[in-house]
Amino acid sequence: TQLLEQSPQFLSIQEGENLTVYCNSSSVFSSLQWYRQEPGEGPVLLVTVVTGGEVKKLKRLTFQFGDARKDSSLHITAAQPGDTGLYLCAGERATDSWGKLQFGAGTQVVVTP
């Protein structure tokens, strides 16, 4: 059982549409990160959120950390083919050793022209 549950597992949309990916847990996290991974490569960090209720924007991507610091969402506006990839959320629990991250299983996003 994953500590962080991501939904949906797979998302296929057309260019210009919006999408939202969710990351949920019953645990509280001191910080939560979102990574994007492209085929044949390692994950690359997109954003870190640390405060409950925090919203961060990265161009067309909007990230939100839940008030209780148990969940997060990633919203992409007007998706482009370059947004295609595996999106992973990862959280650092206050009860874990420093630097340890718990990863979700990922959401595969495919944006077609």
Add this chain to the structure above:
Amino acid sequence: NAGVTQTPKFRVLKTGQSMTLLCAQDMNHEYMYWYRQDPGMGLRLIHYSVGEGTTAKGEVPDGYNVSRLKKQNFLLGLESAAPSQTSVYFCASSDRQGRMSKTQYFGPGTRLLVL
């Protein structure tokens, strides 16, 4: 500045064979990690290190050993490979900031097939 590099990129082993995966980072990071990635399961932590000469078990350590003799290198060993260890292995490194870790930087991965 190469970041995190992994050797080899791809390997095929027979059941029972041994091998070592090498990870090197040139960012002077304190923390290093080994993960495996399997379809539908995300990244699972195998072992990690919070500094030179120290290692600790992660979520799925059985069948693997690690060593961190130098700060820039983190080795992952499989003493007797099993088909269940077929996976993509990622190394990562990070620094720390107070009680929280900074960004984890990942290598390109090693694809391992155990027959």
